[in-house]
Amino acid sequence: MSAFWLTAYVLVWPVIVAAVLYFIASAFFREWREARRKGVPLI
Secondary structure: OOHHHHHHHHHHHHHHHHHHHHHHHHHHHHHHHHHHHHOOOOO
8 A cells, every 4th residue: 555545545434424413412312402492302
């Protein structure tokens, strides 16, 4: 594996992980706010 591809991998995967974490967290907080507004438990 060339140094370029190794560098690209090391720099890109945290961005992908952060995007997935943002997607999951935003969906969770959206559901949480909706449950609080309706007065129902989240679980």
